[in-house]
Amino acid sequence: MATEQQPIQSVWTRPPRKRDQPALSQAQIVAEAVRILDVEGVDALSMRRLGTALNAGATSLYRHVANRDELIELVVDEVYGEITVPDSDDPARWREAAVVGAQSVRAMILRHPWIASLLGSVGLSYLGPNVMRLNERLLAVFVTAGFPGDEGDQAISAVISYVIGMGTTEAAWLTTVAKSGRSEREWADQLRPAVEAAAQEHPHQRERLVQDDVEADPERLRDEKFRYGLDRMLDGLAARLKR
CATH class of the missing domain: 1.10.357.10 (Tetracycline Repressor, domain 2)
Known part of the structure; x- marks a missing residue:
């Protein structure tokens, strides 16, 4: 007997959710999620953290995204929208x-x-x-x-x-x-003695450091x-x- 195939779970494969004039738009939710990720990192992003930042209950969020996985799909696509590729007619x-x-x-x-x-x-x-x-x-x-x-x-x-x-x-x-x-330059300068010490037994790397x-x-x-x-x-x- 054939087994019933389960639908693939993704924000891009399910029908759009019905919304009755929600207080938040999907764009607002995604923009705030990106801000949290930029400032606090991946581990900080949760539906609860996002709801708190937006001063919104879970119901408002779930009108747009079913779970954190769907939210991640949306934020990844959002930042990919920043990428520029010129026209290719030549x-x-x-x-x-x-x-x-x-x-x-x-x-x-x-x-x-x-x-x-x-x-x-x-x-x-x-x-x-x-x-x-x-x-x-x-x-x-x-x-x-x-x-x-x-x-x-x-x-x-x-x-x-x-x-x-x-x-x-x-x-x-x-x-x-x-x-x-620290600044990138300050960090590199502070790290250099340890790098030089680690390279002492490796002549090619030691020579490269001398030439840097x-x-x-x-x-x-x-x-x-x-x-x-x-x-x-x-x-x-x-x-x-x-x-």
Whole structure:
């Protein structure tokens, strides 16, 4: 006997909830949830905490979201709406568009460091309207460049995986710096003696530290490291196009 399939649980797959002139809008709820996440982090966000911040009872919230999982889907899609990808009508400028899009994704992650810890556990967040629009614009960039549709998907995945990986590392670093109460430069300077001590038995790393510009701006170094990896990724995709 065939077993009855259970519906997939997601804010994007269920019918919209009926609302009789609710005191709160979904936009207000999502905006406040993002604010809590930005200020207090993922662990602080609960339906109760959100209701308190909005001076609203649970009933008002549940008119829009069934649970915290749906709320997370909504906030992830909300911040993805901040990402910019240029128009893709010029095949010769696909790389420029890809760079702008990649840098915009990175900037979003650094504005909202909590996003890094949610990307692997956000259910069907990738069905949200902002994510779908982003994917469509990115796919248009790569298809216009000359990649077949299926390979365009793979190219997007490679670039975005790199950006998320680097952005997650940066977000973790900046979160640690923020908790210290020091500037990024002050934290790096204070950490350097421990790094030098740890590198003493590792000649390649020791030599690299000797060559480092200790006066360099840490933010500029992060920017350069990100752009180096992105450029090498795009070099590989450009070579693929030529073949």
